[in-house]
Amino acid sequence: AQTVTQSQPEMSVQEAETVTLSCTYDTSESDYYLFWYKQPPSRQMILVIRQEAYKQQNATENRFSVNFQKAAKSFSLKISDSQLGDAAMYFCAYRRSGDMRFGAGTRLTVKP
């Protein structure tokens, strides 16, 4: 079974600084998808960024980028120029072809 591990229950960053959230996963598949979702207090799940495993190039979305290390099964999220609105729970997720499996989450606090 696929598992997703987020080893940082909580992280804190100063506004305008950069923070990296860690994620590792376990799979025997070679073709899959990885995601980072943000969940603010409203509980809405917001897609931050996605990565196809067959792509070597790391995905980027404005201030958000990933460091995808397929051999190491690592998928970290870097948030640059952190903003107060970035404060939320962040979930790393894995999907092969059907359902999505989530890590335990990392609560990000942004200090003004």
Next chain:
Amino acid sequence: GAVVSQHPSRVICKSGTSVKIECRSLDFQATTMFWYRQFPKQSLMLMATSNEGSKATYEQGVEKDKFLINHASLTLSTLTVTSAHPEDSSFYICSAREDRGNSPLHFGNGTRLTVT
């Protein structure tokens, strides 16, 4: 972008009663939808996969007779919590994937269920 509507957003019910939660894909067809449960300060745990026109697939430990899933059309899946108990109080989130390629999952806004 694709939108998933989940209703109701909040519901309070008494022990022993049943509650139905609806999940609709508003602008796309979804043969498959997923139901997740999230307890406070925890992650989303997959409960079941809802398949249009066929029986749902339940994750280990999830009682299929308690959590009834009906996926009667390509845009609607329902989750009914039968004979609810206080321990069923949780946040329930549905998601749907467009029936094309490798599209991501789109999530509803969730339903906060409180059983008194």
